Amino acid sequence: MEFELSREYFERLREAVSEQDEQFIRGSLDGVNSADVSSLLHELNTEESKFIINLLDPEIRADVINDLDEDIREKFLREFGASEIAEIVNHLDSDDAVDILNELPVKEREEVLAGIDNAEKEANILDLLRYDEDCAGGLMAKELIKANVNWTIDRCIEEIRRQAENVEKLFQIYVVDNEDKLIGRVSLKRIILTTNERRVADIYDQDVVSVETYMSEEEVAVLMRKYDLEAVPVVNVQGKLLGRITIDDVVDVITELAEEERQIMSGISEDVEEDDSVWMLTRARLPWLIVGILGGFISAKFIGVFEEDILRLTAIAFFIPLIQATGGNVGIQSSSIVLQSLANRSAFSDRLGKRLFKVFMVAALNGFMLAILVYGFNMITGGEMQLSIVVSAALFGVVLVSSFMGTITPLILDRFGLNPALASGPFITTTNDIVGLAIYFYTIHIFYG
Amino acid sequence: MEFELSREYFERLREAVSEQDEQFIRGSLDGVNSADVSSLLHELNTEESKFIINLLDPEIRADVINDLDEDIREKFLREFGASEIAEIVNHLDSDDAVDILNELPVKEREEVLAGIDNAEKEANILDLLRYDEDCAGGLMAKELIKANVNWTIDRCIEEIRRQAENVEKLFQIYVVDNEDKLIGRVSLKRIILTTNERRVADIYDQDVVSVETYMSEEEVAVLMRKYDLEAVPVVNVQGKLLGRITIDDVVDVITELAEEERQIMSGISEDVEEDDSVWMLTRARLPWLIVGILGGFISAKFIGVFEEDILRLTAIAFFIPLIQATGGNVGIQSSSIVLQSLANRSAFSDRLGKRLFKVFMVAALNGFMLAILVYGFNMITGGEMQLSIVVSAALFGVVLVSSFMGTITPLILDRFGLNPALASGPFITTTNDIVGLAIYFYTIHIFYG
Numbered sequence A, B: 001m002e003f004e005l006s007r008e009y010f011e012r013l014r015e016a017v018s019e020q021d022e023q024f025i026r027g028s029l030d031g032v033n034s035a036d037v038s039s040l041l042h043e044l045n046t047e048e049s050k051f052i053i054n055l056l057d058p059e060i061r062a063d064v065i066n067d068l069d070e071d072i073r074e075k076f077l078r079e080f081g082a083s084e085i086a087e088i089v090n091h092l093d094s095d096d097a098v099d100i101l102n103e104l105p106v107k108e109r110e111e112v113l114a115g116i117d118n119a120e121k122e123a124n125i126l127d128l129l130r131y132d133e134d135c136a137g138g139l140m141a142k143e144l145i146k147a148n149v150n151w152t153i154d155r156c157i158e159e160i161r162r163q164a165e166n167v168e169k170l171f172q173i174y175v176v177d178n179e180d181k182l183i184g185r186v187s188l189k190r191i192i193l194t195t196n197e198r199r200v201a202d203i204y205d206q207d208v209v210s211v212e213t214y215m216s217e218e219e220v221a222v223l224m225r226k227y228d229l230e231a232v233p234v235v236n237v238q239g240k241l242l243g244r245i246t247i248d249d250v251v252d253v254i255t256e257l258a259e260e261e262r263q264i265m266s267g268i269s270e271d272v273e274e275d276d277s278v279w280m281l282t283r284a285r286l287p288w289l290i291v292g293i294l295g296g297f298i299s300a301k302f303i304g305v306f307e308e309d310i311l312r313l314t315a316i317a318f319f320i321p322l323i324q325a326t327g328g329n330v331g332i333q334s335s336s337i338v339l340q341s342l343a344n345r346s347a348f349s350d351r352l353g354k355r356l357f358k359v360f361m362v363a364a365l366n367g368f369m370l371a372i373l374v375y376g377f378n379m380i381t382g383g384e385m386q387l388s389i390v391v392s393a394a395l396f397g398v399v400l401v402s403s404f405m406g407t408i409t410p411l412i413l414d415r416f417g418l419n420p421a422l423a424s425g426p427f428i429t430t431t432n433d434i435v436g437l438a439i440y441f442y443t444i445h446i447f448y449g
Helices: A007-018 A022-029 A034-042 A046-054 A058-067 A070-077 A082-090 A094-102 A106-115 A119-129 A153-163 A188-192 A217-226 A247-265 A278-305 A307-312 A320-343 A352-380 A385-415 A420-424 A426-448 B007-018 B022-029 B034-042 B046-053 B058-067 B070-077 B082-090 B094-102 B106-114 B119-128 B153-163 B188-192 B217-226 B247-265 B278-305 B307-312 B320-343 B352-380 B385-415 B420-424 B426-448
Strands: A146-148 A172-176 A182-187 A231-235 A241-246 B146-148 B172-176 B182-187 B231-235 B241-246
Touching: A007 A022, A007 A046, A034 A046, A034 A058, A046 A058, A046 A070, A058 A070, A058 A082, A058 A094, A082 A094, A082 A106, A082 A119, A094 A106, A094 A119, A106 A119, A146 A153, A153 A188, A153 B188, A172 A188, A172 A241, A182 A188, A182 A231, A188 B153, A188 B188, A217 A231, A217 A247, A217 B247, A241 A247, A247 A420, A247 B217, A247 B247, A247 B320, A278 A307, A278 A426, A278 B320, A278 B352, A307 A426, A320 A352, A320 A385, A320 A420, A320 A426, A320 B247, A320 B278, A320 B320, A320 B426, A352 A385, A352 B278, A385 A420, A385 A426, A420 A426, A426 B320, B007 B022, B007 B046, B034 B046, B034 B058, B046 B058, B046 B070, B058 B070, B058 B082, B058 B094, B082 B094, B082 B106, B082 B119, B094 B106, B094 B119, B106 B119, B146 B153, B153 B188, B172 B188, B172 B241, B182 B188, B182 B231, B217 B231, B217 B247, B241 B247, B247 B420, B278 B307, B278 B426, B307 B426, B320 B352, B320 B385, B320 B420, B320 B426, B352 B385, B385 B420, B385 B426, B420 B426
Parallel strands: A146 A172, B146 B172
Antiparallel strands: A172 A182, A231 A241, B172 B182, B231 B241
16 A cells, blocks of 8 residues: 655645544554655654654554654654653664664663663663664664574474564574574575474575674675675674664665765765755855865965966966866866775775876876867967966876875875765865965966066 | 685685686685675686686576676676576576676677576566666566465465575565455565465555556665665556565665766766776766866956956956855755755655745855955955955855755756756856856956946
C-alpha cells in the first residue's frame, strides 16, 4: 500500500488537527508506513506534530520519531518528558535508541535510562553509549541472532523464535564458538533448506567478513560496498561478537558523507538546508565569505604594490581575472582527482614522487596548450606582443603551481586527519588566488622591470 | 577468512605468473573472496590478469570479472572470445550479465547471446537489454522467488529449493496473485517460524513497497533509503512482478552519483581517476579550462573598455579579485543549497517566489555585513573614502546577483533534465565572474562618470 501525500490530504489533516478530529487522523494514518508519517510531520509545526504523534500506536510512534530528521527530532524531544522518551526508546533497536539518547542533555539522558524497564535493553544501550558515533561501534546494534557452532538447527530456530521480536531484519545467523568468538555464518536460506536435526557445525560458512569496533564509518562503508554486504558483524580485538551493522545505516552514512563533502567544497560551515531560518543560513555562509573577503583584501594590497606598473601599462590589469580563474579551476580539478583516489583507496597507492611527477606532466601539457591558446587570442585581437608573451608565460606558471598545490593540499589534510575536501573549499581557493596573482605580477616584473 | 594484500605477496604472485607457477597461484587464491581477487587484478596488467583468471573456477572467475571496475573490465573483455564471455555470463545474475553485454560491440554481443546455453537466462537477458541503464528496469535482476498467494508454505520452500542456486541473496518472497500481480511479501524469518501446512495467504504482508520499471535510479535510491529496504520488487504499469533491485546495486548508484557530482562541480568532463593516463587526464580537464580561459578573455576585453577609468584611478584595478572571489563564493554556496534540496525533495517544495524572497533576505544580510566589513578595512588601511563606498556598494550588488543566479541556475538546469550540479561548475562560475565585473565597473561608472 503506497501513500501519496497530496496537498488536499495535507490541508484536510491540518484542519483535523485544529478541530481535534482524532477519528479522522487515526483512520487516515492507519497502516501508513512510519517513514511516510515522518515526512508528513516534517511539514507540520511541533505542536501539530505532537498531537498526531500522541494518537499513534506506541510502536509506530517510536518508528516515526526514529525516522525524523535529526534537527527536527531534537526540537520534538524537548516537548516530551523523560518517561515518554523512555517509552519510545523501549520500542527501538539499541543503535537507534543510542542516537536519540545522544541528542538529549546529560541529566535527561540519565532519567530516560532509568525509565527503561527492559534490563537487557538498558545494558545494551549503556554498552553502546561508550563508542564514538563515527566508528563501527557507534553504528552497530546489539540485536542479532547468534548460534553456538555445536547447536542443532532446531535449537537455532528456537533462538530465532525467541528473538523474533527484537531482530526485525534477519539476514544471517552468526556462528560463535564456546568463547563467543565469531567463527562463521549461516544464511536463513540455508536453514530453510536443511533438516532440523543437523548441526550448525555441518552447514555453516567460515567465510565471514567482520569489522572491529574502532573502524571508521568510511572504512565500514567501503568494506560493505566492496563485499556487497547487507549486514556486517562487529567484533572486539579478541574476535568476540558484539553487534552488527546493517546496510540501511551505512547508506545513510554514505549519503551524509557526500553531503558533507559538498558543503565543505562550497564553503558552507554548518549542515543547513534551504528551509532553515535566514539567520542560520547566513551564519553558515558568512565565515567562508569573510575568508574570501580577507583574501580579496590581501590581493588588493598586493596589486597596489605594482601600481606603477599598471600606470605604465594598464592592460596588465585586464588579465587579472583570466589568471585567477585558471588558477582556481586547475586547483579544484587537481584536488578533486585526489579526493577521488582517497575515497577509493586502492590496494597500494603510488609513491608521492611518482604521483607528483604525473601531476607535473598533466599540468605541463594543459598549461602549454592554454598558454598557446591565450597567445593566439591575444594576437588575433591585436594585443601587444610582449605583454601577450608575459601573460602566457605567467599562465603556464600558474597552472603548474596550482596543480601542485591542488594535489598536495588534500594529501596533507588527510594525513593530519582533516577532511581532504577542504582543499576544494574557499580557504585553499583563496590562498591559490593570491599565489596566482604573485606569479603573474612577478613575471611582469621580470619582463618589464 | 580475511585477505590482507601485502606488497610481499603481490611481488611473489607476479613472480609466480612470470614463472607460470600454477600451483602457487591456485593455492594462494583458494577460498579468497572474489572482490579481493578483483582488487588484486587492478594492480596487474591485462596479460598477467588473464593468466590468473584462467586458473580460477568458472564461478569465481565470473564473480571476479563482475567485480572489476568498468573501464578495466572493458579492456579485459577484449582479450576474451565470445564463447569465453558466454561462459562467464552463464554464471552471473541477469542484471550483471546485461551490464557486461552492454560493454561489448553489437556483433560480439549477438555472438555471446547465441552462446548462452540456458534458455531461461537468455530470455531474461534479452528482456533486460530493453531497459535504459539509468532506470529501475536497467537496475533490476530477473532472479527472485515469487509465490502464488494460494500456495502452501511447503510449496514455497520447494520453490526456494528449486531456485536456490539462482537466487543467491534471499530476503523476501514476493507474493503474486493468479495474474502475476505483486500483492505482498513474506520474509524468510516468517517462513522459518510458521508451520509448513499453512498457506501464503494466511501469513503474507500486504504492505510492500515496489517501483515501476521507468523510475530513475536516483528515485529508486531515495525510496530504498527512505524505507530502509535491502531489496525492492520492480513491477510494470499493470502491477505485474518483473524483477527486483538489491541494495548493493543501489549503494553503487549512490556512490557513483556523488562522484559524478563532484566531477561536474570541479570541471572534469569524463570519469577519470588518478591512475589514468596523462593524456586521458588532460582530455578530461582541458575543455573546462578552455571555458575558463574564454571567460577570462572576455573579462579582459570588458575591463579594457574601462581603461580610461583605470588610468584616472588605478586603485579600481586592485579590487577586481575581491569582487570576483566573493561573487564566485556566493554563487557556489547558493547552488549547493539548492542541490541539497533537489537531492532530498521534501513532500512539497515552497513556491519559487517564496524561495527567492528568502534567498534575497539571506543575500541582503550577508551582502550588508560584507560591505560594512570591506568599508571598515578600507578606512583602517587609509583607503580613499569615495572609492571605498563604491567598492562596498558594488560588492553588495554582486552578492545579491550571484545569490540569485546561483539559486535559479540549478533549478532551471533541473527543469530541463540536466544535472543541476553543473551550476557549481566552471561554466556558470565563469559567467558569474563576468556578471560580477560588469556590476563593479558600471557602479564605478555611475559614481565617477
